[in-house]
Amino acid sequence: MKKRILALVLAVLMTAALCACGGGKSPAAQPSDTPIGSAGEKAQGGEITVGIAADLDTSLDPHVSSSSAGTREVLFNIYEGLVKPDTDGNLIPAIAEDYTVNETADTYTYTLREGVRFHNGKTVTVGDVVYSLTRAAGLETGEPLVAELGGIAAVEAKDGKTVTVTLKKPDAEFNAYMHAAIIPEGIDPAAEVVGTGPFRFVSRTPQDNIVLEKFADYWGTGAMLDKVTLKVIPDGQTMVMSLRSGAIDMTNHLTASQIADLQDLTILEGGSNIIQALYLNNDFEPFRDVRVRQALCYAIDREGVIDLANDGHGIPLASSMIPSMGKYVVPELLELYKPDPEKAKALLKEAGYEKLRFTITVPSSYPAHVDAAQVIVEQLRAAGIEAEINLVEWATWYDETYKGRQFESTVVGMDTHSLAASGCLARFQSESGKNFINFKSAKYDETYQKALATVDDTEQTALFKECETILAEEAANVYIQDSASFAVMQKDIAGYVFYPALYIMDLSTVYRVQ
Amino acid sequence: MQVVLKKTGVLLLTLLLVSGFAFLAFEIIPGDPTTMLLGSDYTPERAAALREEMGLDRNVFLRFFAWVTAFLRGDMGTSYSYAMPVREVLRGKIAVTAVLSLMSWVLVVAVSVPLGIALVRYQHKPFGLIGNSLNQVLMAIPSFFLGILLTYVFGLVLKLFTPGRFVPLEESAAGSLGYLLFPALAISLPKIAKTARLLRASILSEMKRDYVLTAYSHGSSRWMVIKNHVVRNALLPVITYLAMSLADIVASSIIVEQVFVVPGLGRLLVASISNRDYPVALCIVVMIASVVVVMNYLADILTQAVDPRVRLM
Numbered sequence: 001m002k003k004r005i006l007a008l009v010l011a012v013l014m015t016a017a018l019c020a021c022g023g024g025k026s027p028a029a030q031p032s033d034t035p036i037g038s039a040g041e042k043a044q045g046g047e048i049t050v051g052i053a054a055d056l057d058t059s060l061d062p063h064v065s066s067s068s069a070g071t072r073e074v075l076f077n078i079y080e081g082l083v084k085p086d087t088d089g090n091l092i093p094a095i096a097e098d099y100t101v102n103e104t105a106d107t108y109t110y111t112l113r114e115g116v117r118f119h120n121g122k123t124v125t126v127g128d129v130v131y132s133l134t135r136a137a138g139l140e141t142g143e144p145l146v147a148e149l150g151g152i153a154a155v156e157a158k159d160g161k162t163v164t165v166t167l168k169k170p171d172a173e174f175n176a177y178m179h180a181a182i183i184p185e186g187i188d189p190a191a192e193v194v195g196t197g198p199f200r201f202v203s204r205t206p207q208d209n210i211v212l213e214k215f216a217d218y219w220g221t222g223a224m225l226d227k228v229t230l231k232v233i234p235d236g237q238t239m240v241m242s243l244r245s246g247a248i249d250m251t252n253h254l255t256a257s258q259i260a261d262l263q264d265l266t267i268l269e270g271g272s273n274i275i276q277a278l279y280l281n282n283d284f285e286p287f288r289d290v291r292v293r294q295a296l297c298y299a300i301d302r303e304g305v306i307d308l309a310n311d312g313h314g315i316p317l318a319s320s321m322i323p324s325m326g327k328y329v330v331p332e333l334l335e336l337y338k339p340d341p342e343k344a345k346a347l348l349k350e351a352g353y354e355k356l357r358f359t360i361t362v363p364s365s366y367p368a369h370v371d372a373a374q375v376i377v378e379q380l381r382a383a384g385i386e387a388e389i390n391l392v393e394w395a396t397w398y399d400e401t402y403k404g405r406q407f408e409s410t411v412v413g414m415d416t417h418s419l420a421a422s423g424c425l426a427r428f429q430s431e432s433g434k435n436f437i438n439f440k441s442a443k444y445d446e447t448y449q450k451a452l453a454t455v456d457d458t459e460q461t462a463l464f465k466e467c468e469t470i471l472a473e474e475a476a477n478v479y480i481q482d483s484a485s486f487a488v489m490q491k492d493i494a495g496y497v498f499y500p501a502l503y504i505m506d507l508s509t510v511y512r513v514q
Numbered sequence: 515m516q517v518v519l520k521k522t523g524v525l526l527l528t529l530l531l532v533s534g535f536a537f538l539a540f541e542i543i544p545g546d547p548t549t550m551l552l553g554s555d556y557t558p559e560r561a562a563a564l565r566e567e568m569g570l571d572r573n574v575f576l577r578f579f580a581w582v583t584a585f586l587r588g589d590m591g592t593s594y595s596y597a598m599p600v601r602e603v604l605r606g607k608i609a610v611t612a613v614l615s616l617m618s619w620v621l622v623v624a625v626s627v628p629l630g631i632a633l634v635r636y637q638h639k640p641f642g643l644i645g646n647s648l649n650q651v652l653m654a655i656p657s658f659f660l661g662i663l664l665t666y667v668f669g670l671v672l673k674l675f676t677p678g679r680f681v682p683l684e685e686s687a688a689g690s691l692g693y694l695l696f697p698a699l700a701i702s703l704p705k706i707a708k709t710a711r712l713l714r715a716s717i718l719s720e721m722k723r724d725y726v727l728t729a730y731s732h733g734s735s736r737w738m739v740i741k742n743h744v745v746r747n748a749l750l751p752v753i754t755y756l757a758m759s760l761a762d763i764v765a766s767s768i769i770v771e772q773v774f775v776v777p778g779l780g781r782l783l784v785a786s787i788s789n790r791d792y793p794v795a796l797c798i799v800v801m802i803a804s805v806v807v808v809m810n811y812l813a814d815i816l817t818q819a820v821d822p823r824v825r826l827m
Contacts, residue, residue: 058594059597190597206595207777207785234785237662237773241669241670241678242678242775244677245665245677245679246676247676247678247679365788393788395544395790396545400545
């Protein structure tokens with residue numbers, strides 16, 4: 001352990017020395033919720049270049065669920081749904097002006113806002129809404145494009161400005177999925193990018209850039225900037241250099257170690273909105289025994305991981321719930337497993353796995369997860385557990401670990417697509433296609449289904465919390481953290497805000513200071 | 515004439531083998547384009563339908579044959595990741611990588627030959643000694659790391675260029691070349707060091723030959739001997755090395771491009787492999803392989819021009 005840490009320290013020192021860049025120990029980041037900038041004036045207009053770590057997906061179809069988080073956060077600026085999330089984690093009316101839900105929570109009625117226009121100049125009609133929702137929910141093909149909308153039974157236009165959505169069974173959380181994009185009737189979004197958002201899509205060059213322009217006819221408070229160029233820079237070191245040189249004006253999702261060199265720029269700290277954990281394949285022979293899984297929970301010290309891998313910037317997690325989803329979080333669960341290597345050893349002995357060995361598969365393209373895995377290996381060693389890291393390329397991880405479920409354990413972060421609790425919890429139902437850890441608990445399935453059918457918010461929240469408690473008590477995974485994410489911008493850029501729970505990069509509020 | 519035919523035959527065979535191996539490699543590594551396209555929520559039926567649509571359900575040899583015949587007709591296929599013709603995806607990027615590689619190569623040739631000769635001429639002077647040790651250091655630094663150092667020194671400290679702000683060729687050729695000079699330096703410096711050292715060693719071993727003694731006996735000075743007799747002979751192995759190093763340069767430019775955010779083939783190749791975008795990856799692989807084979811051929815011709823005793827077979 002000591003040797004590893006020493007090596008790490010040396011490596012960091014060497015890098016720092018070679019780059020001849022000093023920087024304080026723990027970078028002071030400003031609070032995230034107040035848009036800050038210099039004392040200057042907000043300037044309307046202008047253009048900026050934003051660095052993004054990965055090129056957008058093939059298809060910019062907003063209904064395709066495969067879109068990566070990086071694509072979704074950009075599409076947020078182009079497309080809107082009937083409702084949209086705001087910075088406080090609420091859903092605010094967007095294309096719909098208002099909505100009502102009946103008492104049994106199976107019929108939702110939306111009234112459209114007047115005069116909302118698409119980027120092609122056409123006004124949004126009920127026809128467009130019916131077309132979009134029918135397409136997203138797969139009502140004609142029988143296969144929903146947006147999995148969350150699978151519960152829709154019918155979408156009908158009641159009159160010129162009202163649309164009703166009927167569900168197959170009650171779902172009090174349904175409105176949270178209605179940020180699904182509204183697109184013009186008859187348009188194939190894979191071929192044509194037309195939405196109603198504050199920015200419109202102009203062009204893209206593969207592996208190079210994406211250009212967005214302000215949409216002048218936006219219904220609400222439009223974008224401050226006239227033009228945004230998103231530049232694809234996959235290498236973290238190069239991203240930092242480009243910020244320092246001024247080639248890019250802004251980027252989000254930097255890690256604690258990356259911002260050390262950027263102290264003279266504006267740094268905002270927010271959550272990554274991911275659930276980072278040592279995900280355990282509950283079907284792997286030793287992990288079938290709950291005592292073994294619990295032993296791992298006792299052996300791993302999440303605070304230690306956060307300190308060593310993230311310079312202390314991260315929120316510890318005890319179950320599958322993103323911390324910014326406030327009311328659903330169960331803080332008491334953090335007390336469930338206090339780091340205790342001896343207890344871990346005892347539990348392993350009891351289970352008959354005194355010499356436990358397993359591999360941790362980690363996608364190599366995510367340095368944050370690789371770093372966390374390295375700390376975890378050292379912590380496990382202290383409890384007499386031999387874990388070995390197996391670095392794989394992302395496509396391999398996706399194919400073998402996630403889809404194929406051929407793994408023993410893996411360190412990754414899971415995100416959510418909606419503001420509903422189900423976004424974090426649905427995957428752990430025994431038969432869910434996304435349940436890649438093979439977690440099986442009849443009690444969990446039952447509680448989860450009961451929660452979905454409960455209309456009363458307080459009662460429903462309590463049931464979801466019970467689901468989280470089951471995950472923690474059963475030690476389905478070893479939960480680590482929601483790591484901090486840093487947005488960094490030049491001193492003359494301000495207005496960037498973080499959103500809770502979702503992966504969003506809102507460019508409309510960003511402006512240049514004069 | 516026969517030689518040209520023979521060499522062209524070798525070129526075609528090499529390309530066929532290289533693309534064949536690349537095709538097989540993609541077959542062996544896990545992950546396929548459909549999973550990358552469909553994402554997390556999809557039914558096996560949808561995956562199967564997409565595989566059929568993309569022709570991935572056919573036998574690998576049939577697919578390879580179809581790819582080769584289409585390629586020969588000039589149809590490079592459609593990129594899976596960008597849903598547009600490969601030709602379109604590569605447009606503009608080939609020129610950038612080509613300019614960068616050529617620039618680096620010209621730097622290598624222009625600097626390393628005089629440098630190698632100078633290192634022998636001033637072998638025991640401070641220039642030779644310092645030059646030699648500097649050479650050792652440069653040889654040991656990988657291009658991408660040199661790239662980071664150059665960005666830092668010339669970009670952030672001296673502000674001679676703005677790292678990350680590449681000027682497109684069509685916008686300003688001068689600006690573009692000015693920016694590319696720095697990645698070109700990162701690529702060429704280690705190569706210059708290697709080539710100069712090779713030439714130096716070659717000249718020194720040539721100096722031990724009998725004809726050098728004869729030349730001395732005619733009363734020539736050491737420098738005259740080197741200049742008039744030795745260099746020509748000593749250049750032979752260096753020419754082969756230089757020609758082949760162009761292929762090497764194309765390969766390192768792929769890495770260095772990423773450090774300097776140059777929108778060339780480099781990142782596209784890396785991305786197309788990790789996205790399993792075979793049509794794009796294969797096309798780039800075939801292009802690089804062609805450069806290697808053609809350069810080998812040119813090296814043979816050049817060697818013959820310098821040394822008439824060598825005959826192309």
